[in-house]
Amino acid sequence: MKVLTLTWEYPPRTIGGLAVHVAGLSHAMARKGVDVNVVTVGENQENSYIEQGVSVHAIPPYFLPPKDFISEIQHLNFSLLEKSIKLINEWGKVDIIHAHDWLVAFAARTLKHIYQLPLISTIHATEYGRNNGLHTDLQRYISSVEWWLTYESWKVLVCSKAMKSEVANIFQTPQDKIAVINNGIDIKNIKTSKESLRTNYASSNEKIVLFVGRLVPEKGVQILIEALPRVLTFEPKTKLLIAGKGPYENSLKDLVRAKGLESRVNFLGFVNDKERDELYRYADCIAFPSLYEPFGIVALEGMVAGSPVVVADAGGLSEIVQHGVNGLKFIPGNAYSLSEQIIRTFSDIPLVARLVKRALEDVTKKYSWDGIANQTLNLYEEIIDESTTTQWVPPWFKNNHIFPAEYYPKFGRYEV
Structure with missing residues (x-):
């Protein structure tokens, strides 16, 4: 199984618990024979290496001065997307894309639709939860991207029952679309x-x-x-x-x-x-x-x-x-x-x-990473199996237009 993981932080770039989680899970999956490929943020120049069985590709964002935080994140996503497309074209096959948090949502969603691959996302925290509500335009924008990522994902992973409730309530994500798999520790x-x-x-x-x-x-x-x-x-x-x-x-x-x-x-x-x-x-x-x-x-x-x-x-x-x-x-x-x-x-x-x-x-x-990797691997296999028997564009949707033509580009999940 070949997995493409997108994350904005990965050791040695550690800002919070997300980097620790992605590294711990990736190492455990690699020990089980999964071909894990992490595309993440790097410094100054591209650096690809193998670490504990995981192929890591650290890519610097575009060398453009961002006008604000959101443009900085979009520059980052273009870099991740560019590298990921090169890798997938080189490999010829990827089984599943795993995106960690909204900061890689743009690249993840684009790859999903270019290659018609199943996308799974882990929501580590929400903008609403971090700020006890949405109080600024920036917070509302980030929350909308978080919703978009959950919508585009085949399954949404969260680390606790509390987070499952939070994601379901804030984004109206169906309960059966959310899976709880705890974080772990080595x-x-x-x-x-x-x-x-x-x-x-x-x-x-x-x-x-x-x-x-x-x-x-x-x-x-x-x-x-x-x-x-x-x-x-x-x-x-x-x-x-x-x-x-x-x-x-x-x-x-x-x-x-x-x-x-x-x-x-x-x-x-x-x-x-x-x-x-x-x-x-x-x-x-x-x-x-x-x-x-x-x-x-x-x-x-x-x-x-x-x-x-x-x-x-x-x-x-x-x-x-x-x-x-x-x-x-x-x-x-x-x-x-x-x-x-x-x-x-x-x-x-x-x-x-x-x-x-x-x-x-x-x-x-x-909370061993090996046990958590087993749960995640089982979920990957379930999603991959479902994706091979699911039509990407449902015929009833494509052949029975029930909306005016100008509305169809808004149905981001489908190509019509």
């Missing part, structure tokens, strides 16, 4: 050094509360900062470490200064995988206070590192963590509730021992 990739580096981040008598993620409002780091003063009343020697970068960073630093917490909060910026894994290992509590979270791969990473996780009872996080069983939950957006659960991880040592033991068991059992 447990063997979460490594910690035997050499103690904890003192790089905090003194030996300080408690570490850790956040890892992109610094944007929906990740809820502001709630964590708001919760810190009450945590400090219980454990004055607590250090909050914030690992990650993003457009909300300066606002968060302003909040820290306004609360007089400069000595208790450390912004680490971008950390590589090794540093991230060390932080997970040495944290006394890992907090994910997201206001919006389709899934939360970082929560899985924290759970296998042997430290207790505290998550907002929201989105995919709520499905991963069972309160008091493999982690702790708090009321989303509620700093008091968050502080209560962080304090529990400091004070109830027997509970923490039970949580971390069960967390590792659950992640190992439910």
